[in-house]
Amino acid sequence: MDAIQISRSGLDVEWRRMEIIAQNIANMNTSRTSSGGSYVPLRVVSGPGGSFGQTLAAQEAGTSMQPQGVRIYGVEQTDRGVRRVHEPGHPHADANGFVSYPNVSHAEEMTLMVKTARAYEANLVAMTAAQQIYSSALQIGRQ
Amino acid sequence: MDALSAVLITKALDGLAMRASAISQNIANASTPSYAPIRVSFEQELRGALPKGADAVRLVQPEFVRMPGDAALRLDLEMASASETTLRYSALVDVLSRQMQISRLAVTGGQ
Numbered sequence: 001m002d003a004i005q006i007s008r009s010g011l012d013v014e015w016r017r018m019e020i021i022a023q024n025i026a027n028m029n030t031s032r033t034s035s036g037g038s039y040v041p042l043r044v045v046s047g048p049g050g051s052f053g054q055t056l057a058a059q060e061a062g063t064s065m066q067p068q069g070v071r072i073y074g075v076e077q078t079d080r081g082v083r084r085v086h087e088p089g090h091p092h093a094d095a096n097g098f099v100s101y102p103n104v105s106h107a108e109e110m111t112l113m114v115k116t117a118r119a120y121e122a123n124l125v126a127m128t129a130a131q132q133i134y135s136s137a138l139q140i141g142r143q
Numbered sequence: 144m145d146a147l148s149a150v151l152i153t154k155a156l157d158g159l160a161m162r163a164s165a166i167s168q169n170i171a172n173a174s175t176p177s178y179a180p181i182r183v184s185f186e187q188e189l190r191g192a193l194p195k196g197a198d199a200v201r202l203v204q205p206e207f208v209r210m211p212g213d214a215a216l217r218l219d220l221e222m223a224s225a226s227e228t229t230l231r232y233s234a235l236v237d238v239l240s241r242q243m244q245i246s247r248l249a250v251t252g253g254q
Contacts, residue, residue, distance in 0.1 A: 003160075003167040010171025017174065047175045048168075065207045067168035067181060070232040118171045122218055126170045130163050136233040137156070141243055 001049075001069050003130035008050060009069030010123035016072055017044040017116045021109050028104040033094045040077040041103040047073055050116070147197045151189065152189045152239050157207035158185035159232045160248050165207055166225045173218055 001009075019040050030039035050068030058065060080103040088097035162183040169180045183206035192199040 001164070003164040006164060006171050010167070010173075012149060012169070014174070024245040046151035048172055048178065065181070065209065067164050070175065075171070079206065112161050119170075120161070122170045122173060122222060123167075125222055126163075126167045126225050129229045130167060130231045131165050133160060133232045136229075136236045137160075140239055142240065 001065060004127055006067055006069040007123045007127035007130060009071060011120060011127070013044070013046045013070050014116050014120040014123060018113065018120070020044050020075060021116065023108050024104050025106075027102060028102060028106070031090070031099050035126045038082055041080060041102055041104050042075050043078050045071070045073045045076055046070055048063070057139055058090050066118050147193075148198065150197045150200045150241070151193065152235050152242075154189060154205075156199055156232065156235055156239075158183060158189070158203070159228050160240055161185075161205050161207065162228050163225070163232075165226065166221050169216055169221050170218065170225075173216060174220075178216060179212075180210050180214060180221075182210055182228070183207055224251065 024041045027039040027041075033039050048068060048071065049071040054068075055065070057084045062115045082100040084100055086097055087093055087099045090099045091097050106123075165181045169178075172178045172241065181206050185203060188203045188205075192203050203222045
């Protein structure tokens with residue numbers, strides 16, 4: 001993969017991560033979803049691209065490792081439990097008058113959001129650097 | 144233009160382009176937990192091959208190397224390397240163009 005494609009994969013992953021953060025924050029007061037329970041906060045799990053098999057084959061063949069960018073391994077539900085609030089009048093309240101809200105950590109989501117935004121910018125800068133390299137390569141042999 | 148410096152510059156350009164890929168890879172994986180950054184180092188090999196002539200320089204192959212141990216990824220240092228790589232690439236392209244200009248001058252006889 002060349003540098004621009006790698007940065008592109010990074011931009012894609014960070015964008016998806018941002019979408020999931022937005023989804024978590026937007027649903028921090030969702031007490032009922034189509035599956036019946038309260039909303040469960042999600043996390044994007046990402047890591048280097050390329051499969052284990054490819055890496056192993058390259059190792060065995062003795063060829064140089066090639067960067068494969070980054071990819072999303074999956075969007076996983078977090079196991080944070082629920083936030084129970086006593087609201088007897090609420091339509092979703094249980095027999096004891098408690099409503100289960102998702103336990104979305106506001107601080108954690110915000111921190112991750114800033115980190116994701118920075119990572120996105122960094123990918124953009126790397127992409128610009130690669131573009132400069134390509135455009136200066138076009139200057140070779142020019143008068 | 145002597146053959147050696149042309150080969151040397153193109154090899155260095157190859158190495159720098161690969162380094163740009165490695166930096167992109169590291170930055171793309173900035174959010175990967177316990178990610179080991181990759182590097183490209185070719186300068187030492189190139190310097191070693193230089194006294195042996197153009198053929199030895201031609202055989203130098205820049206490679207991606209994964210940093211061993213717990214060398215954590217520093218995003219700021221990666222950015223600094225990205226801009227350094229770009230600048231060095233343009234500088235080498237400039238040198239190559241100047242050498243070509245000299246050859247062109249010789250071919251046209253200064254006309």
